[in-house]
Amino acid sequence: MRCLVTGATGYLGGRLVPRLLAEGYAVRCLVRSPEKLRDVPWADRVEVVKGDVLDPASLDRAMRDVDVVHYLVHSLNVPDFADADRRAAENTARAAEDAGVQRIVYLGGLHPPGVVLSPHLASRKEVGDVFLRCAVPAAVLQAAVIIGSGSASFEMLRYLTERLPVMVTPRWVHNRVQPIAVRDVLRYLVGVVRAPADVNRTFDIGGPDVLTYLEMMLRYAAVAGLRPRRVLPVPLLTPGLSSHWVNLVTPVPKSIAKPLIESLVHEVVCREHDVERLVPGGTTGYDQAVELALAKVRDADVETRWSGASVAGVPSDPLPSDPDWSGGSAYRDVREQGTSASPERLWEVVEGIGGEHGWYSFPLAWAVRGWLDRLVGGVGLRRGRRDPRRLHVGEALDWWRVEELDRGRLLRLRAEMRVPGLAWLELQVVPRGSGSTYRQRAVFVPRGLAGHVYWWLVWPFHGLVFGGMVRNITSEAELTSEFRKS
Secondary structure, X not given: OEEEEEOOOOOOHHHHHHHHHHOOOEEEEEEOOHHHHOOOOXXXXXXXXXXXXXXXXXXXXXXXXXXXXXXXXXXXXXXXXXXXXXXXXXXXXXXXXXXXXXXXXXXXXXXXXXXXXXXXXXXXXXXXXXXXXXXXXXXXXXXXXXXXXXXXXXXHHHHHHXXXXXXXXXXXXXXXXXXXXXXXXXXXXXXXXXXXXXXXXXXXXXXXXXXXXXXXXXXXXXXXXXXXXXXXXXXXXXXXXXXXXXHHHOOOXXXXXXXXXXXXXXXXXXXXXXXXXXXXXXXXXXXXXXXXXXXXXXXOOOOOOHHHOOOOOOOOOOOOOXXXXXXXXXXXXXXXXXXXXXXXXXHHHHHOOOHHHOOOOOHXXXXXXXXXXXXXXXXXXXOOOOOOOOOOOOOEEOOEEEEEEEOOOEEEEEEOOOOOEEEEEEEEEEEEOOEEEEEEEEEEXXXXXXXXXXXXXHHHHHHHHHHHHHHHHHHHHHHHHHHHHO
16 A cells, blocks of 8 residues: 655654554655655655645645555644645645545544634644545544654643743643653554545544643653642633743744644543544553653654744745845855864764754854744744754754755755845865865845845854854864864
């Protein structure tokens, strides 16, 4: 059987593909940017098709000879997300019907019946309804909070608990939730592929524990070995205000935190467990799910992260190589410095940049710029990195996205912070005699007058920031080289 996975570069899609392969399925991935799958371990075992669920023509090509479609696409932070998700689902359903697909598998959100849902949760329900109405049998799985290393829900829970020994808790934390381990979600996504042809319905999926969100935080603290948390209940923190608080305290930006919190305003508890008849095997308890997730974080073995998905509204254009690109201006800051460190050692420092290692210059300036970006709704500087040593194309790195990676030679980062233009940072290692040369290039393509003003406002700081990076990266490479020799 051939499975088409949409959203293969996202958190769940990136984990689902290798599990489908392990079960013996042929897998085709529909992605807008195929280069984002270039460095994943299973890249040579799948067929990658460039396309978009909003482009019917590309869907028709992707659906050829497909038996099962896994639909894992959601628009979280675009203004017209409901309309976009509806059109995308309708396009997918129509293409699946025309191609003779046998089944659609969709993961939506668990929700109570007969209540007014938040806009995002209502949109996810609407997408499920689109698939249930089409001629292709659909298995619509509905989950609440997913517990797994790198998931947005888990990161929000983790940072709120770890950073707040005294918690100011709004009313919604007392609503009951039925969390589920990511391993169980993936098992169901794989298992329902072989559901009988007459199965066309929703399935509630959840773990064995029903808890309030407050209980989830307190039990997280116990599993993580933290001191008992103190709780100060307040009635005033609405989901909107809570999302600002999450934006302040955790790496999860407000644009993602708000729909996550809105889904917790109602009690989200499974009303049936019929999926167990199709995919038996039991589920993972909450405490064990937290333990497994924390072990992955400690071992730097996080398979995918919430930040792996592209952020809506950020540039996707490749780095302009022509100085007169599109007839406009391209500002540059180019620097280089020779070093006695070997190319291999210098590259280790370059590839390890960001996250806990920082950016090797003026930490306060980077931190302030990150805070300002968060205040205006950007991703900020706290997304960190998935692995402390190795990067891959398409990965989020603080407020950057890895656009190009030629290991040992070149790292190119594309900015996803809020700026009036397009920005890139390119780091290059060149062998030179017994040592090497470090080359660094920042490129900014302004958008309108605001873009030009922005460049000249920050230009006085370039000597401190970019100049400091060049000096400190080469010094770090030399220092570590000498330490290893001794």
